[in-house]
Amino acid sequence: MVGPTASLSILSRADGSASLKCPTTGYNVLGSVNAPIELPARRDALKPEEATVEVFVKPGNTTAGVGERYVEGILRSVLQKVILGRERGFPRRGVVITLAIIGGDAVERGDSYLNILPTLLQVSLLALLSAAVPMSMTFSTALLGVTKSGDIICNPSAAEAKAASSLHVLAFSSKGHLLLDESQGRFEFEQWESVRERAFSICRGMATPGADGDVTMGDGGDEARINGFICETVEDHLHRDYSWKIDSA
Amino acid sequence: MMADRRRINGPPGGTRPAVFASNSQSGTGATTRAQRQRQPSELRKIFLKTGLIPTASGSSYLEFEPSASLAAARANPKSLIPPSSALKLACTVHGPKPLPRSAAFSPNLVLTTHVKYAPFAARRRKGHIRDSSERDLGVHLETALRGAIIAERWPKSGLDITITILEAEDDRWWGDAPDSHDASWGMMNVLAGCITAASAAIADAHIDCLDLVAGGVAALVSDESAGSSAAPKLMLDTDPAEHRSILSACVVGYMPARDEITELWLKGDSSKASLEDGDKRTGHEALIDGAVDAARGAHTVLAEAVRESLLSAVGQL
Amino acid sequence: MAAPEAKVAPSIPPSLSLPPSQFARLQPHAYLLAHLSPPPASNQPSIRANGRAPSQFRVTSANAGSLTHTNGSAVVRIGDTAAVCGVRAELLHTEDIASWSVSQASGSHKRRRLADLGKKSAEEDEEDEEDDEEDRAHIEDLNLLVPNLSLSTGCAPGFIPGAPPSALAQSLSHQILSLLHSTRLVRADDLRIWYQPPNLGPEEPERHNEDEQMDMDAEHSPTSESKPREIKAFWVLYIDVMIISLAGNPFDAAWAAVLAALRDTKLPKAWWDVDNETILCSDNISDARKLCLRGLPVASSFGVFEADAAAGWRPNVIPDAEEQKAQDQKRKKGSQQSWILADPDGYEEGLSQERACIVVDKEQGGKGKTVIMKMEKHGGWTVDTEELRQLVDISARRWDEMKRMLDQC
Numbered sequence: 001m002v003g004p005t006a007s008l009s010i011l012s013r014a015d016g017s018a019s020l021k022c023p024t025t026g027y028n029v030l031g032s033v034n035a036p037i038e039l040p041a042r043r044d045a046l047k048p049e050e051a052t053v054e055v056f057v058k059p060g061n062t063t064a065g066v067g068e069r070y071v072e073g074i075l076r077s078v079l080q081k082v083i084l085g086r087e088r089g090f091p092r093r094g095v096v097i098t099l100a101i102i103g104g105d106a107v108e109r110g111d112s113y114l115n116i117l118p119t120l121l122q123v124s125l126l127a128l129l130s131a132a133v134p135m136s137m138t139f140s141t142a143l144l145g146v147t148k149s150g151d152i153i154c155n156p157s158a159a160e161a162k163a164a165s166s167l168h169v170l171a172f173s174s175k176g177h178l179l180l181d182e183s184q185g186r187f188e189f190e191q192w193e194s195v196r197e198r199a200f201s202i203c204r205g206m207a208t209p210g211a212d213g214d215v216t217m218g219d220g221g222d223e224a225r226i227n228g229f230i231c232e233t234v235e236d237h238l239h240r241d242y243s244w245k246i247d248s249a
Numbered sequence: 250m251m252a253d254r255r256r257i258n259g260p261p262g263g264t265r266p267a268v269f270a271s272n273s274q275s276g277t278g279a280t281t282r283a284q285r286q287r288q289p290s291e292l293r294k295i296f297l298k299t300g301l302i303p304t305a306s307g308s309s310y311l312e313f314e315p316s317a318s319l320a321a322a323r324a325n326p327k328s329l330i331p332p333s334s335a336l337k338l339a340c341t342v343h344g345p346k347p348l349p350r351s352a353a354f355s356p357n358l359v360l361t362t363h364v365k366y367a368p369f370a371a372r373r374r375k376g377h378i379r380d381s382s383e384r385d386l387g388v389h390l391e392t393a394l395r396g397a398i399i400a401e402r403w404p405k406s407g408l409d410i411t412i413t414i415l416e417a418e419d420d421r422w423w424g425d426a427p428d429s430h431d432a433s434w435g436m437m438n439v440l441a442g443c444i445t446a447a448s449a450a451i452a453d454a455h456i457d458c459l460d461l462v463a464g465g466v467a468a469l470v471s472d473e474s475a476g477s478s479a480a481p482k483l484m485l486d487t488d489p490a491e492h493r494s495i496l497s498a499c500v501v502g503y504m505p506a507r508d509e510i511t512e513l514w515l516k517g518d519s520s521k522a523s524l525e526d527g528d529k530r531t532g533h534e535a536l537i538d539g540a541v542d543a544a545r546g547a548h549t550v551l552a553e554a555v556r557e558s559l560l561s562a563v564g565q566l
Numbered sequence: 567m568a569a570p571e572a573k574v575a576p577s578i579p580p581s582l583s584l585p586p587s588q589f590a591r592l593q594p595h596a597y598l599l600a601h602l603s604p605p606p607a608s609n610q611p612s613i614r615a616n617g618r619a620p621s622q623f624r625v626t627s628a629n630a631g632s633l634t635h636t637n638g639s640a641v642v643r644i645g646d647t648a649a650v651c652g653v654r655a656e657l658l659h660t661e662d663i664a665s666w667s668v669s670q671a672s673g674s675h676k677r678r679r680l681a682d683l684g685k686k687s688a689e690e691d692e693e694d695e696e697d698d699e700e701d702r703a704h705i706e707d708l709n710l711l712v713p714n715l716s717l718s719t720g721c722a723p724g725f726i727p728g729a730p731p732s733a734l735a736q737s738l739s740h741q742i743l744s745l746l747h748s749t750r751l752v753r754a755d756d757l758r759i760w761y762q763p764p765n766l767g768p769e770e771p772e773r774h775n776e777d778e779q780m781d782m783d784a785e786h787s788p789t790s791e792s793k794p795r796e797i798k799a800f801w802v803l804y805i806d807v808m809i810i811s812l813a814g815n816p817f818d819a820a821w822a823a824v825l826a827a828l829r830d831t832k833l834p835k836a837w838w839d840v841d842n843e844t845i846l847c848s849d850n851i852s853d854a855r856k857l858c859l860r861g862l863p864v865a866s867s868f869g870v871f872e873a874d875a876a877a878g879w880r881p882n883v884i885p886d887a888e889e890q891k892a893q894d895q896k897r898k899k900g901s902q903q904s905w906i907l908a909d910p911d912g913y914e915e916g917l918s919q920e921r922a923c924i925v926v927d928k929e930q931g932g933k934g935k936t937v938i939m940k941m942e943k944h945g946g947w948t949v950d951t952e953e954l955r956q957l958v959d960i961s962a963r964r965w966d967e968m969k970r971m972l973d974q975c
Binding site for chain 3: 255256257258259260261262263264265266267268269270301302303304305308319326327328329330331334335337339340341342343346363365367368369370371372374377379409410411412413415416
Binding site for chain 1: 702706709711733734736737739740741743744746747748885886887888890919920921935936937938939940941942943944945946947949950951954955958
């Protein structure tokens with residue numbers, strides 16, 4: 001299976017940026033983060049003790065509409081919870097995340113947005129990492145579909161998602177909490193439990209956490225473990241950034 | 250026109266309202282015009298209740314009693330075309346609250362009024378954005394209330410009055426084609442209702458006023474189908490769906506305690522009024538007097554609703 | 567808890583200085599926490615500030631069909647939140663659809679299938695699978711359902727009347743549309759207006775040409791098989807929700823209002839009038855028919871209140887999920903750290919970050935098993951499998967309640 005491809009810090013003017021391309025769903029999202037920045041226009045809405053997180057989603061082919069407002073709300077509530085907005089320098093300021101969908105099918109009127117939600121979440125995480133925004137934990141996401149016959153498929157394509165009887169997006173924190181669940185379609189709770197199990201293994205690998213909290217890699221089958229993928233992306237980037245130091249050592 | 254991205258839009262080509270086949274043999278009775286069953290000076294009952302919306306400082310809900318034809322159609326539904334409609338509206342008052350930082354200094358309470366029809370309020374679907382008639386109603390309402398509120402007691406403050414009209418009055422009987430002396434008569438009834446409801450909501454918000462302003466409507470109608478020879482008559486609280494032709498109408502905002510009119514809106518030709526013998530008033534004087542009488546009627550309901558809300562507030566303490 | 571009080575009124579004994587309503591405003595978090603976790607000595611039950619048990623919904627009432635100018639309408643009140651929904655049906659002529667002729671010409675087979683489906687529509691569920699794709703194609707692609715929610719009605723301070731829809735209003739509108747689509751509540755067949763072209767030519771040769779179709783249709787309608795029926799227009803349902811009063815949980819109220827209004831919706835009988843080349847409707851109420859909805863999905867929303875709202879902000883103190891579970895087990899008897907509050911009111915919504923919403927339906931009018939149509943949660947990590955299982959049970963109980971109420975109105 002071809003894994004997603006990501007690159008970090010590709011925009012020079014933003015504090016942090018990332019792009020992620022998911023080969024199965026075809027989505028390509030570019031995200032930028034500016035933090036902490038002053039938001040003078042929102043003086044009255046700012047919270048005195050923590051940072052204000054703002055998320056903007058721009059579809060590739062048109063201006064943002066009602067669907068984007070909805071998905072922005074979901075992203076904001078997830079990110080607000082992991083960003084440490086009370087760290088020094090953050091209260092009364094803003095963390096502004098802009099996500100542009102630059103590839104993949106357009107989200108149609110009234111569509112669920114579930115297909116692209118994992119990519120959006122992943123990109124915002126990478127962009128936040130790239131901007132060095134303090135976070136309490138990272139997270140990883142999975143998109144799963146349940147077909148009419150009851151099979152669980154991972155990362156369904158647009159056509160598969162349309163035909164599926166239910167669609168699920170789950171996000172797990174790096175500490176194993178269920179951060180987000182968006183499920184739609186017809187399903188029963190037992191089905192959801194097996195979906196959760198599968199999503200957990202995709203996100204975190206089958207391995208049990210080691211003594212130091214590290215996850216032992218290696219036995220996830222051919223499904224790419226998203227958590228590992230994020231670690232690798234960030235590690236690669238660090239290696240490149242600090243190559244001068246590593247080389248001189 | 251670009252589609253509104255902040256709302257959910259319908260089919261891009263637009264849609265058409267349903268057209269009903271004019272089959273008189275259907276026996277649904279929808280093809281006969283509703284007749285006014287009330288006396289010329291008899292008002293429709295008003296249902297008015299305050300304090301239904303606890304998140305607002307003050308609120309009220311107002312409903313006109315359905316006219317006889319509508320009540321009959323509701324009790325025994327035969328046709329999908331309603332013969333008439335009855336006003337239903339909700340009013341909220343927010344404030345007094347500090348003016349936004351950007352606003353200029355004001356030594357008085359700044360009153361903002363806003364009237365919006367629900368998209369399903371009228372026989373034709375209304376848009377989501379306020380049209381000129383809705384803005385017009387807002388301005389008239391503001392004029393009617395501004396004089397009654399003791400505005401200098403709240404300097405640097407604002408008061409927002411919002412009215413949502415869930416069901417509006419018709420401008421004419423649905424079967425009539427719009428003709429030359431046709432105007433938006435239903436809007437005048439709506440304004441009268443707005444004034445009464447807003448006064449109740451303001452009282453519910455404990456804003457000091459000189460008196461409760463009540464709205465009333467009177468109209469000159471000619472109902473004769475035989476010909477236009479018959480002189481038009483003065484009627485109070487007209488339901489436009491019940492009359493063949495309304496020549497002129499008047500709506501007032503009236504404070505009985507001071508015998509003051511805060512708002513007067515008169516439309517149409519009132520010169521042909523046929524008054525009782527010996528009545529020396531001109532047509533428009535009679536019309537205004539009629540509207541004031543109607544407002545007096547509404548005022549009794551208004552006073553009762555406010556008293557009720559006060560008693561329940563005292564009861565809670 | 568004494569500390570914040572002391573800050574508010576340092577000079578006087580705090581317990582006497584503040585009436586509860588002021589304490590609620592100044593220290594909302596501490597106020598709700600004090601209600602939910604009373605001191606063990608006091609022997610009081612854990613109860614919300616509004617007097618409800620954590621899984622208790624507010625008193626709900628519904629009333630349908632009171633608005634004159636709508637095809638269907640409903641008013642739903644959940645506590646102090648009130649939503650009015652009006653459904654207006656308008657016609658979309660197929661000649662007004664730019665891509666219609668193209669999509670229809672693409673296959674006569676498809677058209678015939680459509681015609682076939684139309685006849686069977688009265689039967690339930692068996693054809694549902696086949697119906698699916700057509701339903702989706704027509705309702706979703708042609709925008710036949712147009713829900714819009716308005717909060718600019720003065721329903722709560724903070725929503726400026728006359729301003730464009732707020733982000734909340736937009737996202738609620740989207741949620742309603744998305745749920746209408748994903749639950750496939752409205753059948754496309756209820757919205758189609760068919761026309762059977764008269765058979766003008768001699769019958770014999772036509773029969774020969776359409777052998778295959780005759781076989782299929784013979785038993786249904788032996789006289790009218792020669793020309794396929796065609797769709798001349800669709801009903802478009804404008805579903806407008808006005809939130810008249812907002813005191814928390816607008817989605818449940820709005821969805822219940824939409825559901826009740828759609829159940830109340832009557833569409834007039836409509837036909838293609840060849841002479842006028844337009845669609846005419848009958849105003850006779852006995853000709854009109856109600857929409858035949860698929861199921862009765864009921865939404866239940868929840869908010870999570872955390873004892874220590876700032877816990878998530880502190881780095882390095884968030885335990886692993888497994889550890890946390892173990893800790894919670896230990897604590898079970900002691901002090902609870904988070905509460906899942908059903909149907910949060912405005913006050914509680916302001917204090918909870920994590921939200922969950924579950925839409926369930928029960929098959930066969932409540933006798934069948936519980937099917938989940940939508941389940942979402944975000945904004946925290948309190949709700950996991952066990953909690954969701956309980957929430958689904960609560961939602962299923964809520965379904966019974968709502969069904970009873972909707973059947974009455």
